[in-house]
Amino acid sequence: MRILIRSAEIVDPASPFHGQRKDILVEDGVIRRVGEGAETGVDYRLEGAGRYVSTGWVDMRVSAKDPGQEQKEDLSSVVRAAAAGGFTEIAVLPNTQPVVQTKEAIAYQKRAGERGPVRIHPIAAVTLNHAGKELTEMIDLHRAGAVAFSDGTVPLWHADVFVKTLQYLQPLGGLLINRPEDPMLTRYGTMNEGLTSTMLGLKGMPKLAEELMLMRDLALLEYVTEPDGRTLPKERCEAARDGRTPDGPGNVVLHFSLISTARSVALIREAKRNGWPVSCDVAAHQIAFHDSALVDFDTNLKVNPPFRSPEDVAALWEGLADGTIDAIVSDHNPQDEESKKLEFDLAEFGVIGLETAFAVVNTHNPGLPLFRLVEKLTTQPRRILRLPPPRIEEGQPANLTFFDAHVEWTFTEADIRSKSGNSPFIGHRFKGRPLATMINGQLSIIVDQ
Numbered sequence: 001m002r003i004l005i006r007s008a009e010i011v012d013p014a015s016p017f018h019g020q021r022k023d024i025l026v027e028d029g030v031i032r033r034v035g036e037g038a039e040t041g042v043d044y045r046l047e048g049a050g051r052y053v054s055t056g057w058v059d060m061r062v063s064a065k066d067p068g069q070e071q072k073e074d075l076s077s078v079v080r081a082a083a084a085g086g087f088t089e090i091a092v093l094p095n096t097q098p099v100v101q102t103k104e105a106i107a108y109q110k111r112a113g114e115r116g117p118v119r120i121h122p123i124a125a126v127t128l129n130h131a132g133k134e135l136t137e138m139i140d141l142h143r144a145g146a147v148a149f150s151d152g153t154v155p156l157w158h159a160d161v162f163v164k165t166l167q168y169l170q171p172l173g174g175l176l177i178n179r180p181e182d183p184m185l186t187r188y189g190t191m192n193e194g195l196t197s198t199m200l201g202l203k204g205m206p207k208l209a210e211e212l213m214l215m216r217d218l219a220l221l222e223y224v225t226e227p228d229g230r231t232l233p234k235e236r237c238e239a240a241r242d243g244r245t246p247d248g249p250g251n252v253v254l255h256f257s258l259i260s261t262a263r264s265v266a267l268i269r270e271a272k273r274n275g276w277p278v279s280c281d282v283a284a285h286q287i288a289f290h291d292s293a294l295v296d297f298d299t300n301l302k303v304n305p306p307f308r309s310p311e312d313v314a315a316l317w318e319g320l321a322d323g324t325i326d327a328i329v330s331d332h333n334p335q336d337e338e339s340k341k342l343e344f345d346l347a348e349f350g351v352i353g354l355e356t357a358f359a360v361v362n363t364h365n366p367g368l369p370l371f372r373l374v375e376k377l378t379t380q381p382r383r384i385l386r387l388p389p390p391r392i393e394e395g396q397p398a399n400l401t402f403f404d405a406h407v408e409w410t411f412t413e414a415d416i417r418s419k420s421g422n423s424p425f426i427g428h429r430f431k432g433r434p435l436a437t438m439i440n441g442q443l444s445i446i447v448d449q
Contacts, residue, residue, distance in 0.1 A: 001027070001028065001043050001044070001441075001443070002025065002026070002027045002039075002041065002042040002043050002044075003025070003026040003027075003042065003043065003044045003045075003046065003398075003438070003443055004023060004024070004025050004026075004039050004042040004044070004045050004046070005023065005024040005025075005026070005045075005046045005048050005053055005400075005402060006023055006045060006046065006047050006048050006049070007021050007022075007023060007047075007048045007049050008021065008022070008024065008046070008048025008051050008052055008053040008402065009021050009048070009051070009052045009053070010022055010024075010052075010053055010054070010392055011052050011053070011054040011370060011371050011374045012054055012055055012371075012374075012378075012391075012392050013371060013375065013379070014379065014389065014391065015391065015392045015393065016393075017034055017392060018371070019371075021048070022034050022035060022036065023035060023036055023039070024053065024392070024400075025039055025042070026398045026400075026438060028441060029397060029398055029438070029440065029441030029442075030395065030396070030397055030398060031392065031393065031394055031395065031396050031397075031398050032394065032395075033394060034392065034393065034394055044443060046402050046435070046436055048402070050404070050406065051402065051403065051404045051405075051435065052370070052402070052403050052404070052405055053392070053400055053401070053402050053403075054374050054378055054392075054400070054401050054403070055378045055379075055389070055390045055391070055392065055399055055400065055401070056087070056088025056089060056378070056390065056399040056400055056401050056437060056438075056439055057085075057086050057087045057088060057089075057358070057374075057377040057378055057401045057434075057437075058087065058088070058089045058090070058091075058377060058378060058381040058382055058385075058387070059082065059085075059087050059089075059090045059091065059329055059330050059332070059354065059357065059377075059381070060091045060257070060281055060327055060329045060381045060384070060385065061091065061093065061257055061258070061281065061283070061329035061330065061331050061332075062078060062082070062090045062091065062092050062093065062330065062332045062354065063092070063093050063095060063152075063153070063331075063332060063333045063334065063350070064078045064092040064093070064096070064109070064120075065078075065096065065334060066078070066096060067096050067097060067098065067105075067108070068096045068097025068098065069096070069097060070419075071336055071419070072334045072335060072336050072339075072419060072420050073334040073418060073419050073420060074419065075109065075112035075113075075120065076112070077417065077418055077419045078090070078092070078332070078334075078354070078418070079112065079113065079116050079117060079118045079120070080417040080418075081332065081352070081354040081355055081416075081417040081418040082118040082354050083117040083118050083417075083437055083444045083446070084354070084355045084415070084417040084434075084446055085330065085353075085354040085355045085356065085357055085358065085434060086358055086401045086403055086433075086434025086437060086446065087118060087354065087357075087401075087437070088117070088118060088119065088399055088400075088401065088437050088438075088439040089118065089119045089120075089121060089387070089399075089439075090113075090118055090119075090120060090121065090354075091121040091122075091123050091147055091148065091381075091385060092109060092120055092121070092122055092123060093123055093150065093152035093153065094122070094123055094124055094125040094130065094150065094151070094152050095130060095151075095152040095153050095154070098129075099125045099128075099129050099130055100122055100123070100124055100125055101124060101125040101128060101129070101136045101137075101141070102141075103140055103141065103144040105122070105124075106122045106124060106141060106144040106145050106146055107144065107145075109122040110122060110145055114440075115440055115442075116440065116442070117437060117439060117440065117442045117444040118439070119439065119440070121145075121147040121385065121387070122145065122146055122147065123146060123147060123148045123149065123150050123152065123177065124136060124138070124141040124142075124146035124148075124149050124150075125149070125150070125151055125152070126138075126149045126150060126151050126156055126161070126165050126176070127151055127156070127158075127161060130151040130152060130154045132151065132154070132156060132157050132158045132161060133158065133161065135161065135164065135165065135168065136149075138165075138168050138169065138172070138174065139168075139172065142172050142174055147175070147385045147386065147387065148174070148175040148176070148177050148255070148385060149165065149169065149174060149175065149176055149177070150176065150177035150178065150179075150257070151178075152179075153179070153304075153333075154179075155178060155179050155180065155181040155182070155183060155213060156176075156178045157182070157183060157213075159216065159220060162176075162178070162217065162220055163220050163223065163224055166220070166221065166224045166225075166253065166254070167224060169253070170224075170253065173386070175252060175253065175254075175255060175384065175385065175386070176253065176254050176255070177255045177256075177257050178213075178217060178254070178255070178256060178257065179256075179257045179258050179305075180210050180211075180213035180214040180217060180256055180259070180264070181209050181210055181213055181304075181305065182208075182209040182210075182212050182213050183209075185205075185206055185208060185209035185212070186205040186206070186209045186304075188203050189203050189204055189205030189206075189306075190202045190203055190204075190205070190302065190306075190344060190345050191204060191205065191291055191294050191302070191306045191307070192204060192205060192207070192291040192306040192307060192308050192309070193205055193206040193207070194291060194309060196291045196292050196294060196295065197291070199295075200294065200295065200297070202294075202344065202345065203345070205304070205305070205306050207260075207261040207263065207308065207312075210259070210260060210261055210264055210305060211261060211263045211264055211267065214256060214259070214264050214267055214268070215267060217254065217256070218267065218271055218276065218278070221253065221254050221276060221277075221278070222276070225253070225276070225277070252277050252278065252279045252383070252384050253277040253278070254277065254278050254279075255278070255279045255280065255281070255384055256268065256278065256279070256280040256281075257280070257281055257329070258281065258282065258283055258286070258305055258329075258331060259280050259281070259282055259305075259316075259319075259325070260282070260286055260305040260306070260308050260312060260316070261308055261312050261315070262311055262312050262314075262315030262316075264280075265315045265316060265318065265319040265324055265325070266315075268280050268319075268324055268325075269319070269322070269324040272323075272324065279326040279327070279380075279384050280324070280325055280326060280327075281325065281326060281327040281328065281329045281381075282316050282319070282320070282325050282327075282328060282329070283303075283328075283329055283330070283331035283353070284328055284329070284330055284331075284353055284356070284357040284358075284360040284361050285303065285307075285331070285351055285353055285360060285424065285425075286303075286305070286307065286308075286313075286316065286331075287313055287316050287317060287320075287360075287361065287364055288360050288361075288363075288364050289301065289307040289424070290307055290308070290309060290310050290313060291306065291307045291308060291309060293307060294307070294344075297344045298424065299340045299341070299342065299344055299347035299422075300340065300351060300422050300423060300424040301351075301424050302344060302347050302348075302349055302350075303331070303333075303349055303350060303351055304349040304350075317366055317368075320368060320372070320373075320376065321368055321372070325376070326376070326380045326381075326383075326384060327376050327377070327380045327381045327384065328357065328361055328373070328376040328377055329357070330353035330354045330356075330357040331350075331351070331353055332351075332352055332353045332354045332418070333349070333350030333351060333352070333353075334350070334352050334418050334419060334420030334422065335347075335348045335350050335420055335422045336419075336420055337421075339422075340422050350422065351422055351423060351424055352416070352418045352420055352421070352422055352423050353423075354417075354418065355411075355415055355416060355417060355418070355423075356411060356423065356425050356430070357377075358373075358377065358403070358432060358433070358434060359409075359411070359430035359431070359432055359433050360425065360430070361373055361376075362405060362430075362431055362432035363429075363430045363431045363432065370405055397439075398438040398439070398441075399438065399439045400437065400438045400439075401434055401436075401437050402434070402435050402436040402437070402438075403432065403433065403434040403435055404432060404433060404435055405431075405432045406431065406432065407431070407432065407433060408429060408430070408431050409429075409430055409433055410427065410428070410429050410430070411423070411425050411426060411427070411428050411430055412426060412427070413426055433446070433447065434446050434447075435447045
């Protein structure tokens with residue numbers, strides 16, 4: 001199949017064509033030509049005037065629910081939702097039933113994305129049944145294809161287990177992903193602790209729960225990495241500030257997922273300045289809402305971590321701008337009606353976000369250059385997960401996302417490809433959307449040209 005992308009601006013700082021408008025000819029899944037001039041005999045044209053093309057987008061945090069809760073989502077539907085959101089690769093959390101903690105579970109998830117429009121990268125559990133006590137067979141899981149280790153939606157609360165995990169993963173060049181939260185401080189909480197929670201009579205979830213765990217994790221990382229208190233080499237400090245990996249693929253040892261407070265941003269910024277091998281991400285929906293949005297008790301706005309204050313959201317944008325926050329994730333967490341159409345304090349946490357992640361951040365963007373937003377969905381997630389970076393060059397496999405950063409559109413239920421409909425964005429007006437993706441020799445059309 002011959003596909004021609006006509007006159008699209010390439011958004012890829014690693015490409016010699018970055019910022020240039022080029023024609024891209026893809027034949028049988030391989031980029032055959034990057035240049036100018038019309039082509040004849042093509043099977044499909046993507047008209048790129050005023051549009052953009054980048055390497056395929058990557059989502060580092062997706063709850064696929066399969067196996068065990070296929071009524072909410074399965075691997076086929078999550079692939080459809082990811083493709084509709086412009087993603088060509090997703091990393092899926094281990095919180096399924098049973099938990100992803102065996103080589104067979106890793107193989108099951110990987111097979112679902114081998115030939116389809118979205119590659120699936122399994123994240124394996126750190127502890128058996130994500131109970132936080134006994135470690136899984138991490139070496140076997142790493143060799144089987146786990147891109148990282150995490151207890152997913154469950155914070156790794158046990159300090160000794162946390163330390164041992166880092167010690168096990170260092171020789172493998174493995175990555176630990178943790179969501180910083182002290183569950184004892186957020187127990188029974190439903191939203192951000194503050195004026196709004198007091199007014200609504202809902203139990204709050206204090207920012208301190210996130211910040212204390214983050215400080216603990218950084219202290220334990222320091223204990224494991226530099227137990228004798230030696231100063232880190234100057235080259236490593238400079239590389240960490242620049243986002244480079246001087247020690248090879250194992251440079252980022254610890255990744256904090258779903259940070260949400262201004263103090264968390266400041267703590268991670270300082271850790272990076274000191275050269276610690278850390279990275280972090282933020283959920284797209286987290287930078288679109290404040291906690292005041294919950295005054296109508298809409299359960300589709302019930303998420304964990306909860307929506308914070310306007311000051312926190314501003315700090316998150318600052319973290320994205322200065323490189324403190326490395327990646328943007330959807331935190332796609334499908335819930336069926338039985339889990340959401342309840343009283344607010346009884347409803348499950350979570351929103352679906354694969355179909356809307358780019359549109360949300362692009363719409364609410366206070367002024368970051370487009371290529372900075374795109375690198376949070378492409379270059380940086382791949383760097384953190386040790387995934388090989390695709391290139392927009394002749395002779396390379398086509399792993400591309402074609403998108404419009406300026407078109408305005410309204411998100412409706414008809415745009416949802418997930419099995420679940422727990423989106424807080426139905427009826428929202430957006431700016432920017434993906435139009436098509438290419439990977440594995442497949443063209444996925446999101447919006448007809």
